[in-house]
Amino acid sequence: MDKTILSGNEAFARGAFEAGVKVASAYPGTPSTEILENIAHHYPSIDSSWAPNEKVSLEVTIGASFGGARALCTMKHVGVNVAADPLFTLSYTGVRGGLVLIVADDPELHSSQNEQDSRHYARFAKVPMFEPSDSEEARAFTRLAFEASEQFDTPVMVRSTTRISHSKSIVYPQTPVEGLPEPSLARDPAKLVMLPGNARKRHYFVEERLAKMAEWSCSQSFNRIEEGQGEVGVITAGVAYQYAKEVLPEAHVLKLGLVHPLPKQLIREFAARCKTLYVIEELDPFIEEQVRAMGIEVHGKDLLSVCGELSPGRVAAGLFKEEIPQGFTPTETLPQRPPNMCPGCPHRGVFYQLNRLKAYVTGDIGCYTLGFMPPLSAMDTCVCMGASIGNATGISKVLTPEDRKKVVAVIGDSTFLHTGINGLIDMVYNGSTATVIILDNSTTGMTGRQDHPGTGYSLKGDPSYQVDLEGLCRSVGVKHVYSIDPYGLDETRDLIKREMERPEVSVIITRRACMLHKRDLIQRKPPLFVDADKCTACKACLKLGCPAIKWNPAAGTKGQAEIDKLICVGCEVCMQVCKFGAFGVCDEK
Ligand code: SF4
Numbered sequence: 001m002d003k004t005i006l007s008g009n010e011a012f013a014r015g016a017f018e019a020g021v022k023v024a025s026a027y028p029g030t031p032s033t034e035i036l037e038n039i040a041h042h043y044p045s046i047d048s049s050w051a052p053n054e055k056v057s058l059e060v061t062i063g064a065s066f067g068g069a070r071a072l073c074t075m076k077h078v079g080v081n082v083a084a085d086p087l088f089t090l091s092y093t094g095v096r097g098g099l100v101l102i103v104a105d106d107p108e109l110h111s112s113q114n115e116q117d118s119r120h121y122a123r124f125a126k127v128p129m130f131e132p133s134d135s136e137e138a139r140a141f142t143r144l145a146f147e148a149s150e151q152f153d154t155p156v157m158v159r160s161t162t163r164i165s166h167s168k169s170i171v172y173p174q175t176p177v178e179g180l181p182e183p184s185l186a187r188d189p190a191k192l193v194m195l196p197g198n199a200r201k202r203h204y205f206v207e208e209r210l211a212k213m214a215e216w217s218c219s220q221s222f223n224r225i226e227e228g229q230g231e232v233g234v235i236t237a238g239v240a241y242q243y244a245k246e247v248l249p250e251a252h253v254l255k256l257g258l259v260h261p262l263p264k265q266l267i268r269e270f271a272a273r274c275k276t277l278y279v280i281e282e283l284d285p286f287i288e289e290q291v292r293a294m295g296i297e298v299h300g301k302d303l304l305s306v307c308g309e310l311s312p313g314r315v316a317a318g319l320f321k322e323e324i325p326q327g328f329t330p331t332e333t334l335p336q337r338p339p340n341m342c343p344g345c346p347h348r349g350v351f352y353q354l355n356r357l358k359a360y361v362t363g364d365i366g367c368y369t370l371g372f373m374p375p376l377s378a379m380d381t382c383v384c385m386g387a388s389i390g391n392a393t394g395i396s397k398v399l400t401p402e403d404r405k406k407v408v409a410v411i412g413d414s415t416f417l418h419t420g421i422n423g424l425i426d427m428v429y430n431g432s433t434a435t436v437i438i439l440d441n442s443t444t445g446m447t448g449r450q451d452h453p454g455t456g457y458s459l460k461g462d463p464s465y466q467v468d469l470e471g472l473c474r475s476v477g478v479k480h481v482y483s484i485d486p487y488g489l490d491e492t493r494d495l496i497k498r499e500m501e502r503p504e505v506s507v508i509i510t511r512r513a514c515m516l517h518k519r520d521l522i523q524r525k526p527p528l529f530v531d532a533d534k535c536t537a538c539k540a541c542l543k544l545g546c547p548a549i550k551w552n553p554a555a556g557t558k559g560q561a562e563i564d565k566l567i568c569v570g571c572e573v574c575m576q577v578c579k580f581g582a583f584g585v586c587d588e589k
Pocket residue numbers: 340341342344345346347367368441445446514515516
């Protein structure tokens with residue numbers, strides 16, 4: 001096939017297709033989301049689906065593998081925390097059909113709550129991990145990972161990072177594999193039923209498997225030595241390989257494609273020929289510490305930071321204490337664009353009212369985490385997916401009855417179904433009194449508007465069963481469940497205020513679709529305008545933090561609010577805030 005240009009995530013999808021994957025499952029998470037979306041759009045022969053969370057998605061693919069099919073699971077780095085339970089035992093059972101888990105890390109925290117380095121999971125769970133350095137390797141390593149999975153009877157992890165997933169480079173697509181065995185039922189309880197008696201034996205197998213893979217990887221082309229000149233050597237992997245080549249073009253390079261287990265014999269041979277050895281890797285000193293433990297002297301994190309992404313400039317600054325010119329230097333200072341909810345976001349009014357009610361808000365992961373930003377300033381905690389409800393229960397336990405009334409948990413519809421529901425069960429079971437607000441915008445907004453079990457549509461866009469959130473909350477024992485349109489500011493405030501006073505668990509579902517919803521759920525209305533004769537410059541509307549409302553200090557005698565009609569969607573929330581009736585609706589013509 002002709003070469004083409006693909007993003008890393010498109011190339012991962014291509015690799016899975018070429019490998020003959022039959023089942024793919026994931027929960028969306030930046031920067032991994034587009035892998036499953038690409039599979040759903042371009043490779044209909046693969047049964048692809050969104051799972052409610054990463055644990056379920058891995059369990060679905062484990063089942064497919066046990067049935068003899070090749071199966072792919074993808075997630076972002078923090079998703080592996082959720083999926084860790086099945087992952088660690090899957091390492092013992094091994095596979096029938098090849099099983100690959102692609103995990104995308106997010107150095108620099110472009111869209112994450114932490115910067116964890118997933119290579120530790122590969123070592124911890126004792127499974128191999130490939131790490132591509134560009135899109136072609138993303139394709140090729142994914143395909144290869146399925147072969148290795150079956151050859152060594154192991155799940156295989158493939159690590160990406162934001163730069164690999166979202167950058168585009170040349171890919172050489174290959175013909176898909178043929179002749180894979182048909183899936184079937186095959187009983188093998190000694191391998192697949194992990195009771196202690198079976199698991200003890202499998203642990204020996206796991207250790208032997210790792211040793212065999214380490215030896216195997218010394219002779220495979222994905223771990224290669226690129227000869228340079230002089231006595232400087234670099235051991236590197238992933239996107240850091242690209243930076244190492246740019247900063248040290250003359251150096252000898254040991255490029256690792258398999259970052260766990262390490263090819264120790266190859267590393268020894270390489271190190272023996274270098275007087276100065278660097279390990280250039282992003283985030284933790286994962287390779288460096290293991291090389292050091294082999295008794296080899298290296299430089300790494302003594303020169304480069306464990307925090308954030310690397311770049312050619314950062315590598316040069318660390319190694320030589322000097323900056324090298326970057327490829328692009330802006331000629332002008334670009335205007336600041338602080339993160340903000342969209343104009344007309346259904347969450348804005350809820351946070352505006354939580355601020356006015358002086359609630360202590362335990363938050364969660366989603367667009368609505370932006371509720372912590374001024375001027376809304378209405379989020380006090382945010383830990384991980386689904387944590388808001390448990391956090392509210394815990395803090396309520398240690399407060400006075402009066403302070404307890406202030407505690408409100410906020411969580412999105414997708415996040416609630418991901419892992420929030422467990423917290424709500426605990427809340428009822430253990431007699432918490434906090435108020436829970438489910439911000440139901442009918443999508444997984446932050447990752448790009450994906451469907452979930454509460455939207456009524458599958459990954460492929462087919463109609464599906466829609467979870468009844470009210471019924472679900474009642475079924476776990478919540479007696480007070482309400483739903484409300486959050487565009488009604490006063491009604492929203494009155495309901496939240498009343499339920500905060502209630503000495504029992506209550507759930508408020510604020511229901512209105514995301515302004516960017518991909519289906520026809522949004523009714524855009526004509527934009528608003530500010531009547532200059534009525535605006536008293538009180539600045540109350542600015543407390544909404546709507547990007548469509550600007551302050552013009554030169555207007556009138558004391559300045560004046562103005563509406564950017566290009567982005568105003570006519571939600572009329574600001575109109576309800578203004579006590580002077582200064583907002584009007586533009587003529588539709
Ligand atoms: S994408 Fe949707 S949920 Fe996210 S800020 Fe915009 S309107 Fe709100």
